[in-house]
Amino acid sequence: MESEYVTTPFGRRPMTLALLLKQRRGEAIAAGTTRNKWKLFRSACEARAGLGVTDRALTVLDALLSFHPEDELSGEKPLVVFPSNAQLSLRARGMAAATLRRHLAVLVEAGLISRKDSPNGKRYVRRGREGxxxxxxxxxxxxxLARADEIETMAARIAADRQMLRAMKERLTICRRDIAKLISAAVEEAVPGDWQRLSSMFQAILQRIPKAAxxxxxxxxxxxLETTRENIINLLDLQEKIQMPSASESQIERHIQDSYPESMIEFEPGLESGQGVTVERQTERNDQPQTKSGDDRPEGQAYGGAGWRFSVRKRAGELKSFPLGMILQACPDIADYGPGGxxxxxxxxMTAAVVVHRMLGVSPSAYEAAASVMGPAHAATVMACILQRxxxxxSAGGYLRDLTRRAERxxxxxxxxxxxLRRAQEQPAARVS
Incomplete structure (x- = not known):
């Protein structure tokens, strides 16, 4: 704890109850609390919007932290820095004195620093005989330092929201592309349907996409958009069934071979073996001799009789989703790191996963690579499994990178x-009973 008393402002700055409350909160540092000042500063930069500070104010905070002689901030050691305006301005990238004072006031108002004014308003230190x-x-x-946990949790939530928003934008881009190409293919192939109306509906939805998503x-x-895409695929599948010629049993068998089947159905949805097996089986089918030739097919499309047959492929690295409740049953420890425990x-x-990957020493680049390949939700699930084990x-970081490479393949x-992990959670309960 830095001091046991309240410091009122020097000069004409008034004392307020809000300022008193912030000073008392600033002194409420839990015993044994320590943080690396630069890691905490990066978390403050991540949580800038939630803290209500500007990038220029964070530049001043960076300069103030540079005057602290140690990398670790600890409640057991002095936390007051006392640079002159000239030195502080130099380390704040040459910021003007008036601008410097304004951003110092912003940091005080945000509750990130507090003033400890001397009797004459000057900044200085008084040392003892031993130095x-x-x-x-x-x-x-x-x-x-007192708000370290709050700042880190806020930064983790903002990072998780950013990853989720990026994933949504990627899904939206893919969905837009799919709808546009499916409608275009249906029109070119003269597939019956009110494609003009569907195209108008599609354009109307696109007009409502906000600039600031x-x-x-x-x-x-x-x-x-996803509902529209599903409706279009259903229409094309229905048209295929209508146009599919009747055939005997032996003809149907030959038709299955000639239509390049690309079914992505998993026979054991609870214990899937990964997309690599599906791709391998599909390669074996494509290597078989075909009884009739066809034109090159666009990705995701296949000829089936006289009509179109559309199949939705999984992207490399995309994993099957599982209910959140099932994940929490298999990995109960992750709940302790969520907002409010x-x-x-x-x-x-995803917020808890960001906190956990830092705690386990997983580098940001390794976690971002996993989120890019698997998706943010699946990467968070993997981090929950790693925490459980x-x-x-x-090496949690090396293990995550290995899983990312396997998912990419x-x-x-x-x-x-x-x-x-779920069986491991159930076994102790079974032994107790």
């Missing part, structure tokens, strides 16, 4: 991992 600091006047970094206004539009939604799971894994599936 230690007896009293220091300047800016206290205690509020920043966020997690509140984007999901309804994405849902409409609980995981109630996928966003909470943390005692058996020597289509050789990794979440099902077996979740089932194994």
């Amino acid at each position: 230690g600091i007896d009293e220091a006047y300047g800016f206290s970094l205690a509020p920043l 966020n997690l509140e206004n984007l999901p309804p539009i994405l849902q409409e 609980a995981v109630r939604s996928w966003r909470d799971l 943390a005692g058996c894994i020597a 289509g050789e990794f599936a979440l099902g077996p991992m979740l089932m194994a």
Whole structure:
């Protein structure tokens, strides 16, 4: 704790109850709390919007942290820095004195630093005979350390929201492309249907896409586009069934061979073996001799009799989804790192995963690569599994990178991992009973 008393402002700055409350909160540092000042600063930069500070104010905070002699901030050591305006301006990239004062006031108002003014308003330190600091006047970094947990949780939530928004934008882009090409293919092939109306509906939905997309206004539009795509695929599948010629049993067998079947149905949905097996089987089918030749087919399309046959392919690295409740049953430890010590939604799971990957020493680049290949929700699920087995894994970062490479090749599936962890959770309960 930096001080046991309240410091009132020097000069004409008034004392307010809000300022008193912030000072007391800034001194409420839990015993043993320590943080690396630069990691905490990066979290503050990530949580900038939630803290209500500007990038220029963070530049001033960066300069203030540079005057703290150690990399670790600890409640057991002095946290007051006392630079002169000239030195502070130099380390703040030459910021003008008036601008410097304005952004210092922003940091105080945001509750990231507090002032500890001397009797004459100057910043200085009084040292004892052994050279230690007896009293220091300047800016206290205690509020920043006291709010470390809050800032890190806020930064993790913002990072999870950003990943979720990026994933939604990618899904929306793919959905737009699919709808446009499916309608174009149907029109070119003269497939019966009111394609003009569907095209007009599609354009109307696109007009409603906001320029500033966020997690509140984007999901309804994405849902409409995915529903439209599903309706178009259903229409094309129905047209294929109508145009499919009747045939005997032997003719049907030959037709299956000639239509390049690309079914992605998994025979064991609870224990899938990964996309690599599906691709291997499809390659074997394509290598078989065909009884008739066909034109090159666009990806996701296949000829079936006189009509079109459309099949939706999985992208490399895409994994099967599982219910959130099942994940929490298999990996109960992840709930402790969610907002408020609980995981109630996928966003909470991704927020907890960001906290956990930092705690386990997984580099940001490794986690971002996993989220890019598997998707943010699946990457968070994998981190929950790694946390559950943390005692058996020597290097969480290396293990995650290996799983990412396997997922990229289509050789990794979440099902077996979740089932194994779920059985491990059930076995102790069975022994007790």
